[in-house]
Amino acid sequence: MALEFTPVLKNGIRYYRFEAFENVASRWELPCEYISGLHFTAWEGVLLYSAGSFVRKVAVGSEISEKEYLELKKVVELGKERLKEIRSRQRG
Secondary structure: OEEEEEEEEEOOEEEEEEEEEEOOOEHHHOOHHHHOOOEEEEEOOEEEEEOOOOEEEEEOOOEEEHHHHHHHHHHHHHHHHHHHHHHHHHHO
């Protein structure tokens, strides 16, 4: 799984332009238990992520704040571990 961002400086504030993603599982390929909490997934060329309360989307070419960028990176790292645990329990 790979996410590609380019840092952009506007009026002294750092933003991150979302350039691309690879090998992100579609929401249809993921267990319901995973989708119901903290997760990230792809749907129709858009990256979706959630810390559990509501879903945010990031389209290729869009820019997000540094705070959103750091939150997304955290969700991705925690989401990878969570998905690994869920799949391990399912195999059982």
